[in-house]
Amino acid sequence: MDLNMTDGWNTSTAPWTVIPLGEVNDHPLLPYRGFIVVAAVLATLCAGGIVSNFAVLLMFWQYPTLRTPFNMLLLNLSVSGLIVSVAGIPFSLSSSIYGRWIWGRGGCVYYGFTNSFCGILSMITLTVIAYQRYKITVRPPGAANLKYPEVTKAIIFIWIYGFVWTTPPLFGWSSYELEGPRISCSVDWSSHTGNDTSYIMVFFVTCLIIPLGVIAVCYVRLWKHVHERAGQQHNKKSVASKAEGRIGMMVVVLITCFLLCWLPYGLVALVVTFGEPRLITPTAAIVCTLMAKSSVMWNPVIYVVMNNQFRRHLVALLRCLRNAESTGPTPV
Numbered sequence: 001m002d003l004n005m006t007d008g009w010n011t012s013t014a015p016w017t018v019i020p021l022g023e024v025n026d027h028p029l030l031p032y033r034g035f036i037v038v039a040a041v042l043a044t045l046c047a048g049g050i051v052s053n054f055a056v057l058l059m060f061w062q063y064p065t066l067r068t069p070f071n072m073l074l075l076n077l078s079v080s081g082l083i084v085s086v087a088g089i090p091f092s093l094s095s096s097i098y099g100r101w102i103w104g105r106g107g108c109v110y111y112g113f114t115n116s117f118c119g120i121l122s123m124i125t126l127t128v129i130a131y132q133r134y135k136i137t138v139r140p141p142g143a144a145n146l147k148y149p150e151v152t153k154a155i156i157f158i159w160i161y162g163f164v165w166t167t168p169p170l171f172g173w174s175s176y177e178l179e180g181p182r183i184s185c186s187v188d189w190s191s192h193t194g195n196d197t198s199y200i201m202v203f204f205v206t207c208l209i210i211p212l213g214v215i216a217v218c219y220v221r222l223w224k225h226v227h228e229r230a231g232q233q234h235n236k237k238s239v240a241s242k243a244e245g246r247i248g249m250m251v252v253v254l255i256t257c258f259l260l261c262w263l264p265y266g267l268v269a270l271v272v273t274f275g276e277p278r279l280i281t282p283t284a285a286i287v288c289t290l291m292a293k294s295s296v297m298w299n300p301v302i303y304v305v306m307n308n309q310f311r312r313h314l315v316a317l318l319r320c321l322r323n324a325e326s327t328g329p330t331p332v
Contacts (some may be wrong), residue, residue, distance in 0.1 A: 032099055034286075038183070039096040039288055042089055049085030049296035053078040059313045062320070066313060069146040070136070070247075073129050074303060076155050077254075080121040081296040088114050089182060089293060095183040108185040112176025113166055116187065119262065120162040120296065121208050126255050127211040128154050133251050134218040138225050154312050165207055174199035180285035189272040201318060221307060222248070236283045250306040261295035264288040 056078040060066050091111045095101045101108065126208050132154075133319055139145075169175050169187060174196045177188040187203065226245075240267040265288040268280055 020213070035096045035099045035183070038181070038286060038290070039093055040136055041192065042093040042096060042293070045293050045297060046085055046089040046093060049081055049089065052297050052300035053082035053085060053319070055314065056303065056310075057082065058315055059310070062317060063313045066309065069130060070150040072148075072151045072155065073125055073259060074299075075134065076125050076158065077122055079202075079300050080118045081299055084115060084118045084296045087273070088118070089296070092184045092293075096181075099183075100180055101182050101185070106120040108178060109170070109176045112185040112187065113170065115184075116176075117162045117166040120165055120290075122156060123207060123211050123262075124158045124259060126251075127214050127253055128158060130215040130218045130255065133248055134222045134252050137222055137248065151185070165203060168199060181282060182290050184289060185270075189269045190277060192273070197273065200269075202327070204266075212259075219252070246306065246308075250302060253302050253306060257298045259297055260291075261298070262292050265291050 058074065060075055074077070088111060091103055091107060095103065105113070136146060141252050172189070172195075175188050176185050177191075178184075179186045179189065180272055185201065189200065221231075226248075268285060268288045271277070305311075
């Protein structure tokens with residue numbers, strides 16, 4: 001690949017120059033060893049995301065008991081993480097080794113679209129999970145549980161929602177451009193034109209503020225309902241209610257972890273779009289980007305740590321794989 005091919009991008013800076021979000025040109029250079037450190041972190045995230053999310057998919061394939069309607073939403077989260085791990089992070093990883101984006105304009109658009117789409121996919125999936133947990137907990141005694149047709153419709157809605165809000169930059173409403181240390185691409189946060197700014201405002205409202213509002217309302221009402229029910233039952237909890245409580249806590253941790261990973265990046269983007277880009281140093285841009293990408297590997301870890309069902313099936317899967325490896329292929 002011709003590393004000098006930039007598809008018309010500005011090449012006035014040296015190959016190792018880091019231009020932070022907002023096209024600020026007076027920040028100090030990032031040494032090449034800095035890019036190698038970033039590459040090492042990305043390699044860890046890539047490997048961790050592939051192994052952990054693939055393990056979840058393998059468990060769903062191997063053990064039908066995991067395929068409950070609610071767990072299909074968790075599967076959707078793992079699919080999103082696996083897509084980023086396989087089809088997104090390797091592009092940044094290889095570019096960080098060279099200290100610059102090496103995949104051209106088409107690769108930048110593909111990378112920006114893929115990562116934005118999967119980020120929205122995860123955010124809206126978590127929003128639907130929060131809403132479903134609220135519905136399940138407050139349902140009247142004897143009411144039907146979540147059904148597969150409902151989950152199927154929810155997952156279709158999630159994927160369509162993601163496409164709706166990530167395709168506009170492909171057709172001229174904003175665009176996907178290089179960002180941060182110029183080893184990754186995203187929505188053009190730094191343009192400041194009316195066209196780009198209007199998209200960013202709508203994007204933040206529809207893909208961050210509204211989902212966070214839905215999650216907050218669901219969990220405030222859920223907490224009130226659980227508190228009232230606990231008082232009525234004099235704190236006598238059945239095994240089923242305890243299991244529901246553990247699942248509810250797992251969902252809270254999933255959402256909290258996702259927000260901890262992505263909110264710093266979102267705040268950086270807001271500063272670049274509506275504030276003073278010079279406040280964002282190269283180190284801050286890189287750290288926030290890496291935090292966002294780290295979200296791909298945490299969901300499966302949370303499943304296993306906080307869900308007995310997932311933990312049992314993971315142990316069974318590992319035993320199965322170990323036994324298969326020890327016995328070797330069946331002789332013909």
